[in-house]
Amino acid sequence: MFLTQTVPRQREIIEVLLRNGWDYMRRVLTGGKADEPQLPTPAVLKNILVDLGPVYIKLGQLMSTRPDLLSAGYIEELSTLQDEVPAVPWADVEVLIRKQLKRPLEETFSTINAIPVAAGSIAQTHKATLVDGREVALKVQRPGIDLTVPQDIALIQGIADLVARTEFGQNYEIKAIAEEFTKALEDELDFTREASFTDQLRRNLSQSRWFDPTQLVVAEIFWDLTTPKLLVMEWLNGGPLLQADLENDNNGKDPAEKRKEITTLLFRAFFQQLYIDGFFHADPHPGNLFYLKDGRVALLDCGMVGRLDPRTQGILVEMLLAIVDLDAQRCAQLTLQLAESTQPVILVKLENDYDRMLRKYYNLSVSQINFSQIIYELLQVARNNKIRLPSNMGLYAKTLANLEGVARGFNPELNFLDEIQPLLTDVFRQQLLGENPVRSLLRTALDVKSLSLQSPRLLEFLLERITSETLQWNISLRGLDSLRRTADDAANRLSFSILVGSLIMGAAIISSNAQTSQLLFLSNVLFATASFLGLWLIISILRSGRLR
Template structure:
């Protein structure tokens, strides 16, 4: 425990030095436990440089923040979107030890050959090309040795910093503690390669059963589950080139068809399946030697629960049709924060935003930018949206940019409209809509035939004064009792007051004899008795009857 504390303290010193070198005074003082002033962010370029110097974990944090237009201004999300994890590759000798330790079978019986040169090196793992004993080419994704404790240490430090910053109004508005929890969950998921294997299988199976035949041709690598573990992932090797490079050399006439196929594939993942590849940058699409397109790297996925999925589908439709009021309603339903005090301001801001897109033709609307502007407007009005919304915006922006690289005339909004129409038809009428449509028509026919007779009967009862309304108010009895109690107490108070006034008049004007004094005394005694009794009944919880 002490060694862990020492490492954390040492890491704090390293971070403080980097922050000092880059001039972020606020965070450095916070890290060293000193008194801080008003929170402030460094310029976007400086923040990006700080995250790069802090290392791979913080680069991944910056990549997550680049999707959160509801938290950071656009200048920051644009700067952070260019972050890439540039880490030196681990020596083959260390990685070979990791492979041998993780393999459930002897190394020599599984592989005929493994190329010791990695084809890719990331902050979490490295990828190699290998050949199985039967001659099948596979890809090996191997976790970097010792990366788990490093991530645990940095995440623990991030939690402490988030808790400190959360004590300020700025930190509370950003909800940093929740953001760090979300980031931690992403890292834990990426460290477990069995989850990536499951996501690969699930999304691959969903696409294979797509309602669009062309989407069924999108290749997803096979997972060799019997050879994979939480630190080793064995996948089918797919020969090809990055999509944009391969398209330009071999399939320039197919650009539009490929763009439409990719859009339908992701529309299905987002709006039908609720589980989608959350990092569709151009490097994760390959154009294969057989002319098919492959989708790779399922370490970063996002999902929607059914309610959120339905709301997002409606929001996409509202954006496609440019309906500001509906956008406000759906944004508030998706919000994780209390409703803003000034809803009119939010609606006006959305209206001004969408009016900027009205004069444009559909092909000129940058849909990814439009969705990003929606998140930015929500942030300015202190409406906090789920992190998956930022991921969705980035996903659609990637797809739109890739689509226009493949086909300069690619119109994402125009392609989305018929897809949304088909989805709504299925939601309302089911997969086979004709029986439901005929049933609805028959119901409407019955309603049209019965309605005139029902209205006639209602009017007859009104004219004959036989129509009686029965109103049931559950709390009416309590109200009646309360009124009875108040009136009874008022009556007793009047009687007591009359006795007192009568006794006073007798004492003042009556003759001094024993009968007068006795009568006045009886009135006073009666008044006092009734007064005490009334006071006693008021103070008791029982009601006067």
């Protein structure tokens, strides 16, 4: 078990927890009573993760993508986590690069800048030039990180095992969530996954009927040089979108007009990813959206992506419309359609919670509504009602929040509804008719034909079963099993009580008419048996807690 082992890393974690004053873990580690685990405050949790080091910072960044599990305060605090780690010395990085290349370093690159342009917990990035003159970015895995991550993953799973023994851990399936996070950490160590995600995203965005694909850039991957520990991609010359100096740009357009164009481009590109492709860049924070020198916009760092199946896409489109209409009842119905949880849900309570949440937006115009904030609050209501939603809902909500946040920072005149309304019409049309309306119509006609041919036969079969009295209905009502067990327990105790009473009465009759010592002994045996059984019955009732 986690707490019984004494490896240095575990002692270090315990020291960090105690140093940051997390009261719950302090009680656990000192043997105090702590039946229900409590998360530390957002600020304390952030400090704990920072003190634990790069891997736990990455874990915190992953946790910030799960507003379906954590409240808005935690999401906001964890979203500020940055990979503020010192760069690895160039000598160590050069050794790793040489091991990953098939040819000598000098025959592959003409120059490599030894000073990294960025350093993170998993990797650092250097600018280089190929021997053919093309500029590239080298994302190099930190040497030794592949040995450190498995150790920290084992510790994370150990903590999850500890918390999973509590009611809190069982309600939120802590072990499954820990497994999901650790799998994401392991995936971060394989740069070929990020390379394949980047390629797929570039292919998906290379054509669109909503925006000009030539204005959106996703870096090209150099597969002949890319390995699980080295990612080589096209160098994009630009800077963060929010730092773009459009006033001094030489594109010849009015800065306000250019901001409107870029905002529309981003919304349309991400709507295509979310509701058409079902494969989306899940981390569009300000550092991953670049404004290039030639006036185009680039998406960087495709290591974190999300996926949505067609059914979920349809539900989420309806959810956006329900939010616009402030329709609490429809929001509740759509939430239950998305839910993975099998626990009973009181629909009226869920609807009332949504109604209270949406009521504060009744007097606001659509341009004043922060849609990503409403989605966060919808997830909060679902969590309070113990509804477990798929993990991709967290990525979806975080993606919309980041996108809307960057768009409002870049273009304060943003009207969310104006940007999405024309897209929603197209999305609904595609969901109804598909990419090929004629093919969809023919498929529907074949389904109607099949139904018309089978209906008479099925109706005849149903009538025959009814008239022959062989029709059986299998009805399953939730909660009847517990009611049946309660009724069985009550019947058993009643029968037991009657038996005890009969033994006492029989013993009393025999005792009053006892003429011999054998009958007197029999009477005493019956009294003793009845007393023992009666005492056992009383103890079982008290232990069940159902005396009242």
